[in-house]
Amino acid sequence: MYWNRGKQPRGPVKVQKTKPEKKSAQIKSKERVAAHGEVFTAEREVNAMLDLVKQETERIDSRFLEPACGTGNFLVKILERKLDVVKKKYRRSPLDFERNSVLALSSIYGVDILADNAETCRNRLFKIWNKAYKSVCKSDLNEDTQKSAQFILERNIVCGNALSLMKVDENGNDTDCPIVFSEWAFVRGNTMQRKDYTFADLMRIGEGSELAMPSDEGEFLTQYTSDYRRLWQDDKQA
Numbered sequence: 026m027y028w029n030r031g032k033q034p035r036g037p038v039k040v041q042k043t044k045p046e047k048k049s050a051q052i053k054s055k056e057r058v059a060a061h062g063e064v065f066t067a068e069r070e071v072n073a074m075l076d077l078v079k080q081e082t083e084r085i086d087s088r089f090l091e092p093a094c095g096t097g098n099f100l101v102k103i104l105e106r107k108l109d110v111v112k113k114k115y116r117r118s119p120l121d122f123e124r125n126s127v128l129a130l131s132s133i134y135g136v137d138i139l140a141d142n143a144e145t146c147r148n149r150l151f152k153i154w155n156k157a158y159k160s161v162c163k164s165d166l167n168e169d170t171q172k173s174a175q176f177i178l179e180r181n182i183v184c185g186n187a188l189s190l191m192k193v194d195e196n197g198n199d200t201d202c203p204i205v206f207s208e209w210a211f212v213r214g215n216t217m218q219r220k221d222y223t224f225a226d227l228m229r230i231g232e233g234s235e236l237a238m239p240s241d242e243g244e245f246l247t248q249y250t251s252d253y254r255r256l257w258q259d260d261k262q263a
């Protein structure tokens with residue numbers, strides 16, 4: 026209902042229709058709920074839960090892994106929080122923004138057993154990162170950096186089984202390939218180091234405490250170093 030201040034309305038009072046509240050898509054189908062327990066968490070709950078670890082969500086390089094990430098409802102909010110911090114600190118310096126936004130993106134990991142969920146999650150994360158990147162870096166945009174961001178997401182958001190710790194095929198069945206995660210870190214200047222660990226090893230190392238990215242402990246499979254704008258060339262060096 027609306028009211029003109031100071032005037033008595035002539036004729037019938039207009040009733041302003043309020044839009045029906047948008048239903049958040051928490052369920053795709055009954056079958057998926059039954060088969061995979063797929064019920065996505067609503068934004069309000071996501072934010073409330075993330076507020077419990079607020080400081081960590083606002084630390085650019087704190088690592089988060091969601092072992093049943095769905096389409097990324099938690100991960101996108103974490104990325105948004107981190108990028109807000111990167112923007113506040115580095116919006117006047119495109120190069121520092123670029124470097125730190127890549128670091129923020131590289132700290133986010135997810136696993137989902139359904140390939141379409143993993144794909145959607147990657148796309149959502151990329152869209153958020155790319156929007157922030159474009160808004161700050163404008164004419165300094167670098168296609169190679171965008172390719173690096175996509176490469177990180179290809180590696181960090183895995184289609185796999187978080188119980189068996191194996192990658193899965195298009196039907197959600199375990200393959201012979203273990204889930205492998207990359208630990209990304211700047212080692213000097215613009216050089217980023219990537220160390221690959223199996224999920225199984227990370228679980229073993231983290232036993233009894235929180236899941237650890239072991240830095241210098243533990244067995245890593247491979248190690249690469251390259252400019253953060255050319256991470257996608259890593260696999261060619263292998």
Ligand SMILES: C[S@@+](CC[C@H](N)C(=O)[O-])C[C@H]1O[C@@H](n2cnc3c(N)ncnc32)[C@H](O)[C@@H]1O
Pocket residue numbers: 061062063064065066091092093094095096097098099136137138139142185186187188189
């Ligand atoms: C309850 S939903 C939660 C999704 C997301 N975390 C959220 O809060 O919006 C559970 C998710 O786990 C996935 N899932 C079920 N079993 C899994 C498994 N063994 N390994 C990895 N993901 C699994 C489903 O595909 C689904 O996307």
